[in-house]
Amino acid sequence: MEKINQCSICGRSRFSLVALTKDFGEAQDEVFNYFKCLGCGIVLLLERPEEKDLGKYYRSDYQPYSSRYNFLTEKFISHRTKKEARLFKKWNKGARRLLDVGCSFGKYMKDMRDYGKFSVVGVELSGEMSDFGREKFGLDIRQGNLLEQNFDNCSFDIVVLSHVIEHLYNPKEIVEEIYRILSPSGLVFIKTPNIDTFERSIFGRYWLPFEAPRHTFLFNKQTLRFLLGDAFAIRNVVYEKTPNNIILSIKNYFVDKKYPQSVVNFFNLNNYFLLGIFTPIAFLLGLLKTSGRIVILAQKQ
Numbered sequence: 037m038e039k040i041n042q043c044s045i046c047g048r049s050r051f052s053l054v055a056l057t058k059d060f061g062e063a064q065d066e067v068f069n070y071f072k073c074l075g076c077g078i079v080l081l082l083e084r085p086e087e088k089d090l091g092k093y094y095r096s097d098y099q100p101y102s103s104r105y106n107f108l109t110e111k112f113i114s115h116r117t118k119k120e121a122r123l124f125k126k127w128n129k130g131a132r133r134l135l136d137v138g139c140s141f142g143k144y145m146k147d148m149r150d151y152g153k154f155s156v157v158g159v160e161l162s163g164e165m166s167d168f169g170r171e172k173f174g175l176d177i178r179q180g181n182l183l184e185q186n187f188d189n190c191s192f193d194i195v196v197l198s199h200v201i202e203h204l205y206n207p208k209e210i211v212e213e214i215y216r217i218l219s220p221s222g223l224v225f226i227k228t229p230n231i232d233t234f235e236r237s238i239f240g241r242y243w244l245p246f247e248a249p250r251h252t253f254l255f256n257k258q259t260l261r262f263l264l265g266d267a268f269a270i271r272n273v274v275y276e277k278t279p280n281n282i283i284l285s286i287k288n289y290f291v292d293k294k295y296p297q298s299v300v301n302f303f304n305l306n307n308y309f310l311l312g313i314f315t316p317i318a319f320l321l322g323l324l325k326t327s328g329r330i331v332i333l334a335q336k337q
Contacts, residue, residue: 040082045208045253045263048075051082057241057248059093060288068248076262079231079254087205093250094162106306117144120225121152124194127271127335128223131193135159135217137182137210138200142169145177154194159185182213190219198227202251207263215267215336222336224268230275230330232256234321239285242292245328260332268334276329277322279314280305 042049051071058067072079085093105113124131132155136145139158148154158177160166166179178185195214201207214224229245231254236243245251255263261270287303303310321327 037083038086040080040084043073043075043078043080044206045078045259046073046076048073050074054079055241055243055246057246058292059248059250060242060291061247066249070246070248070254076259077256078259078263081249081252084205084249084252090250106308108308108311109305114147117147118151121148121154123272123333124152124154124223124225127333128193128221131223133157133192133219134194134196135187135192136196136198138197138203139169139177141165142173142175142177144196144198145169145175146173149175157192182210187217189216190222191217192222193219194223194225196225198225199229201226202228202245202253202255205252207253211263211265211267218336220336223271224264224334224336225331226260226334227276227329227331228255228260229281230256230326230328231259232326233281233328234324234326235281235285235328239289242285242288243328244281244284244288255330257330257332260330264332264334267337269337270332270334272331272333274331275322275325275327276331277315277319277327278329279311279318281328282314282318283307283310 051073054070054072056067056069058065068081069083070079071082134145134148134154134156136142136156136158139145139160140162142158145156145158149156156175158169158175159182160169160177160179161181163179166177169175169177195218201210204210218224229251245254257273264270283303283305287300290300290303318327
């Protein structure tokens, strides 16, 4: 484990405790503490695994690697992706080149290629997911992290980080690299958990995005704006209306309380009954701008 004494975003060294939690998904016994930086407000782990040891916390059945969704979820994802492609064109009409950082097996890349007619490139740490995307969809997926790729200046018109920035050990450095590889007026599109959600008040330590130790930083609108700085202008903010966090936070509770596996397995994202119950609640939280996921589109200045 490595210990952090200074916020890598603002440089301050004063923190307050936010939550004590553990890795429910991997059934580990390790306890992790999230702290809030009293300088910039970002929430982070002050003790985390060394990067070289992170692999053991990402099994092949880790949820973002899954390609199994029910029919309605697939339709919703397809509709949302088409809407996002139109949003990119609205703010950058000439955009053609899209980079997906942390692309998994490339489903979003494929859809952007098909719906938006973008030229797509992906970067993914998992060799298994990289190989799968290349073989299944014929995609250009580079294995490794973004900094290792050494892309040329102004290589892309759009850079996407979909539920990636909360996993990074060096988000400030990555934002600087994105600025370098983006073309003039290029777009960065970030999806991430919203630490200011009402969900956290309900579920406490069981809130899904307290996904320690995989989630090293947690953001809200203000801290994302601070991270992007004057280099980017915020163009669009959306609070997603999805019940995923609610369903899987309840699952965390049942895992922790050692309920029978049949009860734990009931709480999954393909359960139409649960989707029917919790989607209206998620929709309301989104309307109130206090849902558990935030999406920001920003433009290079």
